[in-house]
Amino acid sequence: QLQLVESGGGLVQPGGSLRLSCAASGFTLDYYAIGWFRQAPGREREGVSCISRSGDYTNYADSVKGRFTISRDNGNNTVYLQMNSLKPEDTAVYYCAARAGSAYMCYGRFSQDYWGQGTQVTVSS
Numbered sequence: 001q002l003q004l005v006e007s008g009g010g011l012v013q014p015g016g017s018l019r020l021s022c023a024a025s026g027f028t029l030d031y032y033a034i035g036w037f038r039q040a041p042g043r044e045r046e047g048v049s050c051i052s053r054s055g056d057y058t059n060y061a062d063s064v065k066g067r068f069t070i071s072r073d074n075g076n077n078t079v080y081l082q083m084n085s086l087k088p089e090d091t092a093v094y095y096c097a098a099r100a101g102s103a104y105m106c107y108g109r110f111s112q113d114y115w116g117q118g119t120q121v122t123v124s125s
Contacts, residue, residue: 003024007023013123013125018086020036022080023077029078032053033098033101033102035049035096035098035107036050036079039095045095048081051071051072051079053104058106067083067084068084090121091121091124096115097116099113
């Protein structure tokens with residue numbers, strides 16, 4: 001069974017950090033660009049960050065630039081999202097998604113092949 005599983009979410013105070021993980025089972029992430037998306041209550045799902053299949057191309061939403069870092073460890077079949085200086089507005093369910101494709105591209109939320117089930121991130125004092 002092909003699955004993506006997110007982990008690492010939780011409750012953190014403003015200014016704190018979390019590291020999310022996206023682990024694949026049933027397939028290898030080597031051939032997939034990976035995106036992180038988030039959805040807050042009453043809002044549409046939005047792109048947060050992505051990393052190309054090769055790892056040479058990354059992209060970030062303006063709202064998280066300088067605070068979040070995406071990386072991939074193909075040996076462990078896992079992609080990470082390091083989130084620092086968290087703000088209350090970062091509160092959302094975070095999803096990872098995978099799309100097979102070009103080595104140097106990322107893809108939008110309507111173009112993904114697989115989605116994880118999501119992990120809750122709550123930033124609150």
